[in-house]
Amino acid sequence: MIGTVLKGRYKLVKNLKRGAFGRIYLAEIYEAAGEEPVVQQPAVKQLCIVRHFQPNLAEPSILKEARWRFETEVQRLEALENCPDVAHICDAFEDEEQFYTVEDYIEGHDLGEEIGEGRRWNDRQAINLLYDVLKILEYVHGYDIVHRNIKPSNLIRRRQDGGIAAIDFGSLKEIETLAIAAQGQVTTAAIGTPGYMSIEQLGGKPTASSDLYALGMTAIQALTGMSPRQLQRHPQTGLLMWRPLVEVDARLADILDRMVHTDLNERYQRAKDVLEDLKNLHRIGEVVDNRYQILRELGEGQLDRTWLAKDLQRTGQSYCILKQLKIDNHEAFPLWEARNLFDTEAQILHGLGTHDRIPQLLADFEANGQLYLVREYVEGESLQDKLMAGERFDEGQTIAFLKDILETLKFVHEQNTIHQDLKPSSAIVRGSDGKIALTDFGSVKQISTLTIEGGQLKSVGVVGTPGYMPKEQQVGNPRPNSDIYAVGAIAIHLLTGIHPTHLGRDPETGELSWRQHATVTEGLARILDKMVLSYFRDRYGSASEVLADLAQLDANRSDTPEKAIAPSPTPTDPPRDRQRPRNRSSGTGLAPSPKWMWGVAVAAAVALVAALVSLVVQMQQARSQMQQADGFVDRANELLAAEEPNAANEECYKALAVAADYARSWQCSGDAFYTLGRHELAAIAYKKALDLDPDTARLWGDRAKVLAELERPAEALVAYDRALQLDPTLLSARSGRGRALLALERYEEAIEQFQTVAEQEPNNLEAWERQAEALDALNRPEDARQAYEGALQAYASAIAREPDNPELWAAQGRILGQLDRLDEALDSVDRALELDPNAAPIWQKKGGLLVRLQRFYDARDAFDRALELDPNSAAAWYDLASLLSTGLLRYDSGVAAYNRAIELQPDFAAAWRDRGIAQTLLGRYQAALDSFDRALEIDPQDYKTWARRGVVFNELRRYDEAIESFDRAVELETDDAFVWVSRGIALESLERYEEALDSYERAIAIDPDYQLALDYRRSVRDLLGRY
CATH class of the missing domain: 1.10.510.10 (Transferase(Phosphotransferase) domain 1)
Incomplete structure (x- = not known):
């Protein structure tokens, strides 16, 4: 359908999604049949949505x-x-x-x-x-x-x-x-x-x-x-x-x-x-000062509240940002005093608005005893929005961010102003040009922290956001380079995806510990480290100094490319206790009291006794509630051991009803949800438990395990690090840390973790197998083979202890398969099936081994048995479909099996892709394109899908679209000769012979014996007269 023009007017350009009912396309609008799309601005086409039923x-x-x-x-x-x-x-x-x-x-x-x-x-x-x-x-x-x-x-x-x-x-x-x-x-x-x-x-x-x-x-x-x-x-x-x-x-x-x-x-x-x-x-819909209609609340802090508003007296761009400063105690800080300070700070903000990266202050006024600011609305997306969407910056993006924001900050400091509240939400990436606008200056918020005591103006709070405030700002003494700290903390947050308050500090230096969570060059790492130094005198003194070092970094790169440093392991030693001596009095310092004070003392003593009695009663009630909750938790644990997780979950719910502020109640709920496979709920429950009891290593390990299941490995790594800080001997956490590092493709570090586990537990099955997995990823086949041999020995020892355990026999078969000892692997899997003939996953595993042995009909029997036992296994349907399509060449049957896998698991990207391949071989090209497009919606990083999509466009002679797909494929994977040859065919068809020849050369460099590439290269050379 893509490329089709409907009604002579609507050209379909993109498949947006396919739901249970109807297809949805992005389309360009033509003025009339045969004419070009309507142009609103140069190179901007008028778009619409087409729904097909x-x-x-x-x-x-x-x-x-x-x-x-x-x-x-x-x-x-x-x-x-x-x-x-x-x-x-x-x-x-x-x-x-x-x-x-x-x-x-x-x-x-x-x-x-x-x-x-x-x-x-x-x-x-x-x-x-x-x-x-x-x-x-x-x-x-x-x-x-x-x-x-x-x-x-x-x-x-x-x-x-x-x-x-x-x-x-x-x-x-x-x-x-x-x-x-x-x-x-x-x-x-x-x-x-x-x-x-x-x-x-x-x-x-x-x-x-x-x-x-x-x-x-x-x-x-x-x-x-x-x-x-x-x-x-x-x-x-x-x-x-x-x-x-x-x-x-x-x-x-x-x-x-x-x-x-x-x-x-x-x-x-x-x-x-x-x-x-x-x-x-809420206050949505309210009109403030007879002019500003509140449309939506944007945020609320301790010191202010912010809305998107509409200026009812303004035409054109009527959107604006309305901010109310919170001044609730007019007795402690009279409104007239606040108003005077407010006017002064507002004039400063008016002056800053002359810079094109700082929104203009449009108005400041008082209404109903409250102070308000109105500033220009900036269309765009805040860095906080990007972080919330899971986006992380690479080194190039981070350097561009630093240069952009520091140039603006340099201007701010030249006006003798400190921002004081830089954070991701106060940096807006403008939609018009991608530049960063600075908003939400903290200086005016200071008014909300002031009070008058003894005739003196005094601050009773600080302006700023935890994680982005250095120590001097936390005690109320912000300096211009406090903003430098904030910018550095934002950059680290963008690089790591982890909020600065969750990063922790080095136990030796006390500085922010972040390098283990990002891959950056040493040059940029040093700059960021210096930006976030705790002591302000050690930190960069100005934005100009940071910009100078960034410029030097660029100059060094142009001379000698700097190698990126891999994230370093996080120290697991617990931080040392640092106790400060207490101030001690050398004497009582009490003067004799007059007799009339005894009455006061007695009354105070009575009040104190009453308070203590009340406290004791509360403690007894809390203890009683915890004891009652313990009974429910113990019962839940018994039910979990008996493999009755739903009943266990009910007991945990009762524990929470009795004692919702008890860590063990939440831990119970987390265990039950994890067993039920409801991992998001388990993560929330473990987080609640940790809020109440942050010093239990097992809880950190449990939360990390759930985060890993949710495919959030960076967060899992942070949790595993905390578990190991609390208990360095916790091998389950070390194994989990290794798994998280594997998921983050930090293979060398993962190997170190699993080697440590294997040294302490030589028969630890996972430690050997995961090592081999990481070594395979690093393309170290001999080392991987040794690790698989180690895993095989561990499985042999385990089977000697438990000879009737079918899962061990099946797992041993998997390892033998990795070592290409296929007949032995099949024997091991057959032994597992003798012990448990109704284990569907083991039948599926047997089918996979038989496929590798090219015993296709026996493999089909094994997959059929697996599906007879578990007809709702998407993975088994996928394996059967692959056998039917690539082994038995029965493409129609293969498509039907892929359909069943997709029905059971709609986000199964490989099934969508491979269904598209089967449809291509059946000549159903449009259906194949639909399959590939759906696969790419789920996994846009799969180069094989892009490549196969390009092949279909070649078959349809839509060579420009084919080249776009092949280019995307080679961006993702440069070492696939088939993709380079297919790309060359599309270029040759468009008579772009030099580019086609280059593609064929790339294919031959990867595989010198690739006959198809050699033949096509010879053909193009003949056309170019290069014999």
Whole structure:
């Protein structure tokens, strides 16, 4: 479909996604058939979204019904044209019994990029989301339209203003579900996404309340970082069990609980009712100073509160940032005094606004006893947004960031001003040019920390953000190079992806310990180290000094390229205790007291005794609660040992109900969730336990293990490091650290960890096998072979101790397979199956060995047996599909098996890719392209998919697109001769002979005996007259 022009007007340029119903494309708009796309600006094309719906054409009556429903629903949805926050339908048509809608293209990203596992929103963000979407639903429901598919990926964050727009209404999708029932009538299936669908919607009867349910689930997902299907309901009450997982305002939690109530009668019925209950939790919609209408809350700290607002008296760019300074105690600090200081600081900010990287201060005023600033709105994305999305900077990006921000900071310091609150959220990457704008200056916030005592102005707090503040700023003495520290800390955060407060400090020097989490050259590492030195006199004195060293770094690089240093291992020795001598008094220092003071003393003593009694009672209650919780936890552990994790989870829930501030209750919950495979919940539970008990090595190890399961190896590494600091003898943590390093491709360090484990436990199976894995990755085959031999000895010892353990025999077979001792491997796996003939994974393993032995029909029998035992194993279906396609050359059967694997695991990138290869061999090129595009949505770094996609374009003679795919493939992997030859074929077809010859030469350099490359090279040389 890509490249197709629909209705002579809409050229499909990108496949955006394929859901359960309908396809979605990005398209360019043509003015008329045969003309070029409409041009708004040079090189900028007008874009739209095309949705494609394909009804079941088996029955003529279905097509007739589909046509009627399509026309009816389009007319209904066109009624929403005046709502600015939905994607408007601008065209709808039928073409060859297929149905299409054309919608406005909304520039931005869907909330699926912001809401996901491990990413949790705060109350403010959730309330903003609720308000924006509820206003949309209030409008939509007013036209008797139900969205039916509210979820993160159908909510777009507009790039222009950060507001929310709703897309992908579900009603049109019904035409793809139309079918003829046994009685002859046309029926439809329920439309929506599991987890976000209420009971009545699952039954095919969605209401406005169903949309409120889906929005509530979306908000809870944003707050917890967990998808709705991961959350459980209480078996007795039916309430969703999410509140213990996060700290949230009880009023907001009550609203969300009512939104997601299973009983339709107990749930909110109208968006208006939810908005009414939310009123006391936000100021959205309020007009400040009769001019600035609050649109969305952006943040709240101890000293200020910030909103996106609209200037009602301004035309054109009416968006602005409104900031309120918090001055609550007017008795301690009179408003007139605050106002005088405020005016002075505002004048300074007005002066800074002359720099093009610092937003202008538009206004400052007092309203209702509060002080406000209004500044220019900068369209773009903060560095905090990038970090929240999981982005990490490489060395080049980090140096560019430093140069950019330090040039601006140099100007700020020349104005005798200190920023005082530099952090990722105060650095905005402008959408217009990618440059960084500095916002949120801290100097004016100082007013919120001031009070008057004894006639003297005194600060009772500090301005700044933990992690980005050096010591002198923490005690209230910021200097210009305090900002240098903050910039260095931001750069380290961008490089490592780890917040500075979580990095820890070197136990010897006391300086920030970060190098082990990033790969940088020594030159940049030294600069960053100096920027974040604790003592201000040792640190860079000015931005100019840092810029000079960065310039020297560039000069050195142009002379001699500097080698990047690999991250160094984190010290595991616990930090030394450093005790300071206490001040001691040489005497009592008490003068004789007059008699009248005895009464006061007696009263004080009585009060003290009462307080102590109250404290003792509280302690006894807490001890009683913990003892009660211990009983539930002990019972849960017994159930876990008996392999009854669901029952164990119930006991843990009881422990939390009794003692929610007890680490052991949360640890119990983490253990149960981990056993159930609900890793995100386990990570949250272990984090709660560590908040209450941060000095238990096992808890750090458990959290690290879960983070590793969630494929968050950098965070897992930090947790394993903390576990080893607390207990350097904890071998499970050292093995886990090795696994995290493997996942981060830090192979040398991983080998060191596993060697240490193997030295202390020579029969540790994992230590040998993981060593071999790392050595294989480093292309050290002989060393890897020795490690596999060590693993084999360890398995032999284990089998000698447990000769009837089928898993050990199967694992030994795997190691023998790695050593290419295939017959012995097969014998070992057969022994495992004698011991456990119903073990599906072992049958699957046997099938893999038989494939390597080219005993394809025996392999099929093994895979069939595996699937008979476990028909829901996506991996087994994939292995069977691979055998059918590449071994038995039965491509149709292979495609069917790939389809089953994908049905069971929709994000199975390799299955999508290999299905595309099979479809290519069947000549189904468009279907193959669709498969490859889906694979690349899941894993855009798989060079094999890019290469195979290029092959299909070659077959279709779309050589320019083929070259684009091959170029991407060779960017990712330079040593595949097949890709270079295929690229050469595309270039040769376009008569770009010199480039084609270069591609063939690259292929031959990789594989000098590659006959296809040699033949094509000879052909091109002949064409160029080079014999």
